Every structure is written in C-alpha cells, then in structure tokens.
Amino acid sequence: MSSSAGGSARGVVNGGVSFWYADDGLPARREPLAGDASADVVIVGGGYTGLWTAYYLKKADPSLRVTVLEQKFCGYGASGRNGGWLYNGIAGRDRYAKLHGLEAAVRLQKAMNDTVAEVVKVAEAERIQADIHRGGVLEVACTPAQLSRLKAFHEHESSYGEKDRELYGARETAERIRVADAVGSTWTPHGARLHPVKLVKGLAGAAEALGVVIYESTPVTEIRPRCAVTPYGSVRAPYVLRCTEGFTASLKGQRRTWLPMNSSMIATEPLTDEQWESVGWGGLETLGDMAHAYMYAQRTADGRIALGGRGVPYRFGSKTDNDGRTQTATIEALREILVRFFPSLAGLRIEHAWSGVLGVPRDWCATVTLDRSTGLGWAGGYVGSGVATTNLAARTLRDLVQQDSGQAGPTELTALPWVGHKVRKWEPEPFRWLGVQGMYATYRAADRRELSGHSAESSRLAQWADRVSGRH
C-alpha cells in the first residue's frame, strides 16, 4: 500500500481498497471460471446485493444451481468500503410516494425498518461476527439552517410511520455525543454500526456453505439474455442478475445507466479513554449531519472514528478509482470536518483514507427489476444507502425469480413500489461531469454560507442544485 504525500495527509495509508481490509486482511482469491458453464441463476457481482441474492435463492430452493461471477474478489466494491451504517434509509422513497401514493411508500419504509432487523438476525444465525451494535442513527444540526432542516426531516420521517424516532435539543444531544456547536439532533432506533468487510466475508462464506459457486478474478464483459460473457468462458442460465452498482458503466451498453459517484472516508488512530471521555458517544450510534454535502461516521469496534463524505464526487467518463485511492485534498477536507466536530481531537492521527463508488440513477431512485421476457434482472442505484437496502433487494429478486419460474406467487416484497421502476439514462459527457461538479460545488457553497450566516432558512442554492440534478 502506498502513502499519499503532502500536508497533514503525510503518512496516511491511502487506498489498499479500504481501512476495513487493513484491519481484517485482504481475502485469498477464489479460482476464476474455467471455461463455459451453465447454472439456473447467474449473478454478476459479489457485493452485498449479489451475495445476499445468492444466499436467499439457495435457502429458498437448495436444488437451484446458483453461480456468482466477481471481477476481483467478493467485497471489492462499496460493500468492502462503506461507512458501516446499517440503517433504514432508501433512495427514492419520496419519489415513490409521489408516483404510487403514501401508503405504498409507507410499506417500503416498513420493509426497510424490518430489513435492519433481518440483517442482524441472519448475521447472528450464520455466526457472522461483524461487530454489529444496534445503537440507532443520530443526525445532528450545527447551524440555524441545519436545525430547521433537521426538524423538517424529523417530521417528514415520522410521517412515514416512524413513530419511534426522537428529537433532541442541544443539551440532550450533548448527553449522547459532544459535537461542537450541535444545537439539536434526531435519532432513530432503526440502525446499527457494523464492520463492512466482516459482513461481506461472512456472507460469501455462508452462501458457499449452502452450495453457491463463486468465481473470482472473473470480469463479465457483456450480459446477454440467458448468458454472461467473460474472458474465461460464458455462463448460460435462464436468469442473469446484474448486481454491479457503481461499476455498471463498464458493462457493454450500460455506460449511462447509473453514474458512479465517489464517496471517501478516513479512519483515525484509536482514541484513548480520556479522548472518548471528552467525546461521549457511549451509545455507538452511527453519526451524521444535516449539511448539504453531508458527513457520516461511526465509532469502530476498536475505538477509532471512521468518517466519510463526498470528496471529489465524480470522475470524467464514469471512471472508477484505483483500488480505493483518494485525493489528498479529500483527506484534508474530511480531517477538517472531524476537527470541526471534535476540536479536542485536532492532534489525532489519520491512519487510513480510501474511496469507493456508489451507483446513482438519473432520478436518484433505487430499484429492483426482473424482465420476464429476457430473464435479465438487476438491483441497485442505492446512492449512499445500500448496506441494508441490498438485503431487501436480494429478497425481492429471490421472490421475482421464484414467481417467474412458477415456484411461488406474488409476495409483499414483489408488490413494493420500487419493483420494476424505469428511469432515463444520464446525459452524455461532458454534460454528466459538468452537472455533478456543479451540483457539489453548489452544495459546498451553500454549506459555507450557512456556517457563516445565522439565517434559519436553507440556502436557495442547494435547493436549486437538488432540482437541476433530479434529486428532488
């Protein structure tokens, strides 16, 4: 692994896929595909979506031949790099409410709440030790404008049936965690902190133990009806499921389907007991804020802070990063957020920095689909909320395959409003690049304006960027 040079980023391990791999070890690779093969279901991509789908399909029907094709190793993508927020957020819920009515969106939200519990339950049943701690999700506001957004957000979430969500003032927030300038927070119990890599490794092992066949170092170059093509041979199957999220643009014909958006993270050295004393955070909630270019963080099982944010959001031509390496400027920007939140930790060493890609559809709505005429299916477009959503997507893909093959009828999951949703493609370059750069420059300008001003009104700049990007 290499070090990035310059400024306070000196000495930081940059890339190496992620801190989680530095902590838990890179896996030994499974064998690649060794020639043409066949299966009942072939899954492209060995992240949470692909592995959960393989797991549930095999659980439902042990006789099914399920093959996973992974270009590098299971967990190479966002599933091995994320912030470890297992929570009930799902990209696109508000749009689904507009398209299908509030009742349908409430069902989707309820399914997401249940999904958090499902992941915890299966991890326990499969003895996957993923440092899961169910402390909920705490989101803080640090300016008047953030506070009014926080209150509106709290009300909005409650309107989707989340009656157990709580709103805290400055004092109650400080009792949980001492974030400088925090004037309020909202907390939901539907969230847990976890170690992403321990989950993805455990999941791959659990799927294999059920008889799922996993080939690694096997990039799929083209997906056709009933066939996945790789340099080592093709796998034929009645169902081919694309589970490639932020990497989807590299597949033939998919360049403008989901935009690969970067998210970057840093992990600090472990804090001392005195430092934890000054910070609080005894409930191990996952922590977020109400900025337009928001941050997310967790207290790791070994006593570090892992904190993420957007950094450089998008690379021209839908390129993805090099094994998680991120820009020096991004590391510095994340360190500044850490110090703004916890000024007493200004001297804390950043040990690791990395990035990964999310899949962003043109309308920012996650979706799960099985095309019954071709047998092609896919799930993704989770934006930044995939740790739990992938599990719901996988159980839904299972139900869609079972329904199509006549093994079962429609289920509660196949009736959810994100099933079969269609969205237009992103604009060609350079418009794609210009649009995303412009959007995030605008968010950052709006955050700066809110931090320096005292208005309780959200910056109009950010509202404009939301509209132009198709986000709201």
Ligand SMILES: Cc1cc2nc3c(=O)[nH]c(=O)nc-3n(C[C@H](O)[C@H](O)[C@H](O)COP(=O)(O)OP(=O)(O)OC[C@H]3O[C@@H](n4cnc5c(N)ncnc54)[C@H](O)[C@@H]3O)c2cc1C
């Ligand atoms: C830095 C970061 C932080 C995040 N934090 C959170 C968080 O805290 N909470 C949350 O809910 N979500 C978070 N997310 C999002 C979440 O991690 C993802 O939504 C989720 O992991 C997506 O899982 P996936 O299996 O669909 O995609 P991935 O994990 O990206 O898996 C796709 C897999 O497909 C493989 N692949 C791609 N193309 C091919 C091909 N052609 N042939 C074969 N294999 C291929 C890749 O190598 C990869 O292993 C974060 C994401 C990032 C990047």
